[in-house]
Amino acid sequence: MADKKIKNVFRQGAISSEFIGNSIAKHQTKTSIGAHNIFLGQVRADVIENKTVSAIEYTAYEDMANAKFHDIREAAFEKFELTCMHIYHSLGTVNAGEICLFVFVSSPRRKVVFKALEFIVEAIKADVPVFGKEIFEDESHQWKVNS
Amino acid sequence: MADKKIKNVFRQGAISSEFIGNSIAKHQTKTSIGAHNIFLGQVRADVIENKTVSAIEYTAYEDMANAKFHDIREAAFEKFELTCMHIYHSLGTVNAGEICLFVFVSSPRRKVVFKALEFIVEAIKADVPVFGKEIFEDESHQWKVNS
């Protein structure tokens, strides 16, 4: 693992729809691709005991998280015939309705992209040390836990 | 079925990345959504007997196709807890590298979007009367068949 270049998956703040649109546009020169599958995680304005979540503040054990993202990436390329794969995760404040996770897989054929995308998203939820503080409208907070 | 409003799923020509980005942006006011899943079909520059596909020209039995898209939509809402669903398919010429199918599902929680998206895409491939003429660079053609 130490030999391979580990990318930084994190972006400060929300991931914009323009950024996602541009990522899609960049793949139009890759004419061996027949199918893309994109997962977007969006911050929900959950209501918990009459208080509404207005944002999530993300922190991470960044070195370990990037190493885990790298492992997930390698495992997915090993397991599935993918042309390319991109993962972006927010750090800092992401408001309700904004996007905090963007996973993008592409392959010549469709069947593989469904399996690959679910594998990657489930692995991110289970294995990557990212922490989320749900901020309520009254500025109190609670800690998010993945289910 | 006759009582329900049947949408027109078809768009003339390729589906642009800007259109997809805008669709994503429009969902940021829907703060009950936690997960989006997007499938994009892209035209491949397949090489068949030394000739390269430069575009696909799509035609459809439009009335029946829109009725089938409608049925698929209803079945997906019945089967899965979805907040919203959008389907767009190209008619006419779509060049290699361009997008011809855009399926977008959203739900409060992630597990359901993976299953729903695959269900919808497989149903589109199997049940909707859309026809594709693969145009080679020398202007000869062959007819595409879904596998």
Added chain:
Amino acid sequence: MLITIKYFGQIAEVTQKEEESLEFSGALVSELIEQLYEKYTLLKNKDFKVAQNQELATLETLISGNDIALLPPFAGG
């Protein structure tokens, strides 16, 4: 009975038209296909399904005369 048939994709390439009306004296889809094979010999080499009222029909379906279409293999997406 006078029926109208729509042709699509590579089937329309064989028939060289997208729609036509013709006189049909049989009852079943299978009989209609036989009649079309006689008119368009090349159709025998083609894979297609018959739709009636925008639903796929089988060889045993009764022809009602409405919205009949010959559909080559689907290629959506």
Added chain:
Amino acid sequence: MLITIKYFGQIAEVTQKEEESLEFSGALVSELIEQLYEKYTLLKNKDFKVAQNQELATLETLISGNDIALLPPFAGG
């Protein structure tokens, strides 16, 4: 042995710091946890995992002293 521990999320709320160095005379992760429970009583109510060298450790893992971190439940995505 002097070890450095990183704290994250709600664990850092309990310890009121994100990192500290402390003297550890035991051998196993379980012993380190006991020592931290003594220092931070509220930690006992918290769910966390211990990572060493950026890999999750178990109670029986030997402490080598490198890159130790207390990780609350993951919430990525």
